[in-house]
Amino acid sequence: MAGFLAGDPASHTPMKPITPILMALLGFAGGCATQQASVPAAPARTEVVFDHPEKFADVRDNISPTDRGRDEILARIRSFLVEHTTPMVPDGFKLTIVFTDIHLAGDFEPWRGAQWDGVRIIKNIYPPNFQFSYTVTDPQGRVVKEGKEDLRDLDFMTTGLQYPTDDALHYEKDVLDDWAHTTLRDIKKA
Numbered sequence: 001m002a003g004f005l006a007g008d009p010a011s012h013t014p015m016k017p018i019t020p021i022l023m024a025l026l027g028f029a030g031g032c033a034t035q036q037a038s039v040p041a042a043p044a045r046t047e048v049v050f051d052h053p054e055k056f057a058d059v060r061d062n063i064s065p066t067d068r069g070r071d072e073i074l075a076r077i078r079s080f081l082v083e084h085t086t087p088m089v090p091d092g093f094k095l096t097i098v099f100t101d102i103h104l105a106g107d108f109e110p111w112r113g114a115q116w117d118g119v120r121i122i123k124n125i126y127p128p129n130f131q132f133s134y135t136v137t138d139p140q141g142r143v144v145k146e147g148k149e150d151l152r153d154l155d156f157m158t159t160g161l162q163y164p165t166d167d168a169l170h171y172e173k174d175v176l177d178d179w180a181h182t183t184l185r186d187i188k189k190a
Contacts (some may be wrong), residue, residue, distance in 0.1 A: 002039040006173060011038050014030070014119060017128065023168050030162060031060060031152075031189065041134045043055055044082065044086075044094075045085075045086045045091075045093060045095060046081060046082045046085045046089060046094075046095045046096075046097070047094065047095070047097070047099045048077070048081050048097050048099070049079040049097065050074050050078075050099050050102075051097065051098055051099060052100075053071075053074055053099075054067075054070075054072060054101075055101075055117065056070075056099075056101050056102045056103075057101055057102065057103040057129070058102070058103040058104050058107065059073050059102050059104060060073060060104075060108065061073060061118070062108070062109040062117055062118045063084065063110055063117040063118070064117065070156060071167040073104070073169070074102075077102075077169065077172065080169070080173055080176065081102065081180075082178065084176075084180060084186060085180050086181060088181075088184040088187065089136070089184065089185060089187060091164060092138065092139030093136060093137065093138055093139065093144070093187065094137050095134065095135070095136050095138075095184070096132050096135045096137075097132050097133075097134045098122070098132055099130065099131070099132040100131050100132060100133070101129070101130075101131040102129070102130055102131070103130075104120070104128055104169075104172060105120075105122055105126060105128040105129065105131040105156060105171035106120040106121050106122040106123065106171075107121060107126045108121070109121050114145075119178060120168075122157070122171070123156055124154070124155075124156075124172070125152050127152050127156050127176075128152070128153065128156055128171050128172045128175050129150070129151065129152055129153075130149065130150075130151040130152075130172075130176065130179075131149065131150050131151075132148070132149055133146070133147065133148045133149070133185070134146060134147055134149070136184075136187055144187065145183075147183070151175055151176075151179055153174075153175050153178075155173050156174065156175060157171070162166055175184045
């Protein structure tokens with residue numbers, strides 16, 4: 001059997017034929033990968049939508065914000081919410097959160113000079129703020145809980161703080177965590 005040839009042309013090592021056993025293993029691995037890919041993923045229990053994020057009050061990565069920086073911050077918020085709320089949402093139910101505005105904790109202070117352009121200054125006068133609506137639907141698609149929120153924690157620097165302070169979004173995560181535990185704890189009873 002001729003088979004495929006394996007070798008490193010850059011090192012000028014001689015090419016060696018791939019054995020039939022190795023070919024069979026490669027075929028088996030490829031078959032498993034194809035089979036895994038065809039299995040439909042379970043529907044997500046939490047969906048996070050950012051409605052016109054370009055208009056949000058403050059999801060800036062710098063004093064001169066970039067779309068890429070904003071998108072990375074929003075992706076981290078989405079990832080946190082999906083990971084954190086999914087265990088709180090029963091199988092078959094779905095939580096949809098639609099953000100209409102976000103203001104991250106802290107702000108940029110241009111009067112500090114150009115070397116501070118990428119430094120978000122955290123003070124009590126710059127609390128995080130989230131405006132969003134949410135809907136929880138049951139397996140039949142009926143709304144079992146919904147609401148609109150305007151979350152602003154004026155005491156954000158002294159309460160909670162359960163996320164590591166080296167996480168740039170730890171204040172925001174604390175606020176969203178409090179909301180999730182308060183709002184979603186009774187979904188099964190709804």
